[in-house]
Amino acid sequence: MSKRRTTRVVRKGSVPIGGDHPIAVQSMTNTPTADVAATVAQILELEALGCEIVRVAVPDRASAEALSAIRAEIHCPLIADIHFSHRLALAAIEAGVDGLRLNPGNLKKPEYVRQVVRAAGDAGIPIRIGVNSGSVREREQLEVVDDEAELVPLMVDTALEYCAQFEALGFSDIVLSLKASSVLATIEANRAIATRCDYPLHLGVTEAGPPGVGTIKSAVALGILLADGIGDTIRVSLTGPPQREIDVAYDILASLELRERRHPEIIACPTCGRCEYDLAALVERVQEMVRGAPPSLTIAVMGCVVNGPGEAKEADIGVAGGKGSAYLFRKGKLLRQVPHERLADELMAEIKKLTQS
Ligand code: SF4
Incomplete structure (x- = not known):
């Protein structure tokens, strides 16, 4: 095992990410966020299994309006997952979420990004900048970037560009994630970004797939990176109910003796x-x-x-x-x-x- 990479510490609500803090396990609900009762029930179940940070999709106004009621009923930090709409990001911040996950590239205008970053700064909450292989391909208008050698530098440069944009606004409460559905691209992108900044890294393989293959892809990518000392929080993405993601995440961490097992x-x-x-x-x-x-x-x-x-x-x-x-x-x-x-x-x-x- 390599020594853990040195990072700054970013707090997501009560959970510190990075530094010497335990590698936090997170998941994402798959209930309609606007359905407060169903979403809260699922989050409480995830918490009972050991989920330490939970993310919910905020695709519309009704979802944003549900956030404060959800927040009031749960214990772990609540992260709003935002795409395309700075208004939803602003509404989520106002609702009291503990952090945002966004891809600045799809907020359409730099002015919208500025508004969101300033509001997050004022609220004292972090933003995870999520760069994934799909969005990079779209941004670069590349039909096919099959070659990791081509894709990885694009992902890294895009992430650093967003960081610079945030830093220019005086905001550095950043967690970064560089995800690809390819295990090799995920490993290489995170190895590369790890040497270029000291922001904590959220690890995951995007669209990893159904539990069987998804578990294997996640274990290989995350296992290799974590053994390299890279990674401060993880999400195992598996198709289906999110509850099983938690067990897999802990099994990966426990197999490297980074966290205790949750079960015998x-x-x-x-x-x-x-x-x-x-x-x-x-x-x-x-x-x-x-x-x-x-x-x-x-x-x-x-x-x-x-x-x-x-x-x-x-x-x-x-x-x-x-x-x-x-x-x-x-x-x-x-x-x-x-x-x-x-x-x-x-x-x-x-x-x-x-x-x-
Ligand atoms: S413990 Fe016995 S039954 Fe199990 S694999 Fe070994 S030889 Fe076969």
Whole structure:
């Protein structure tokens, strides 16, 4: 792991971004923002999962008008995601949001950008300047920029140009994000911008895709950058309900020991022809059952006695399958043999004993 890049600190409400502060996990709602009840319910769910900053889309006046009511009901910083309309940005600031995410390039006129930046400065809130590969292509009127070698400098120059525009207005409460749907472009763009300024970086792969491939793309891009010491807040973008983004984000950070896990670690074998019980079903059940148990716990679920006892012994609680029954271990000691049909219940009983002792 490389040493973390030195950045200035920008505060998004109660959450400091950059410096030595923990890499913050964020997400974005997918409810209509104007539906206050649905949006608040989703944000509270995200908060319970560990989301530390939440962003909502503000596509219209009704959404902007809902912001103060949403803000009053939640605990984490609320960021307004603005495109095209400086009026909506100004309305969001007035509604009391903790920050804006905008692409200055689509606010149409430099005067509109000035108005928004000044209002954010007066309100004391930060702006995340979001530059993504799609908007850069559009701005440059390039039909196709497939080549990362061409795309990356354009993204970096665009971001720096916006920073200079903000700085000229005396505003430096900036977080930057350079996102592409290409993993390589995301990595290269962030590596490049990291050497050119000291603004905190928000990492993400844009339009990463459905959970399977999206998780892989995010883990590769964000994992490589974070291991390079780059990145101060992350959002894993996955198609579908945003709740699952939080678990993935923490898993990425925990795998690099940058944040603690949110849930116990489950070690499970992939299974093979030696496995004589439905290990996948047991793992799924255990995973659900241990949500909320101390994250320091390690639980091993192994298919057979080849590698099973070794792994199971090293875990806090472990099972190693056998024919008709499995061996149950606790803190390295064999407790007993348990018939497969009682395995899940007895495993949970042991986990409870351990967490209560
Ligand atoms: S622990 Fe046993 S069942 Fe699981 S992969 Fe290894 S050999 Fe196969």
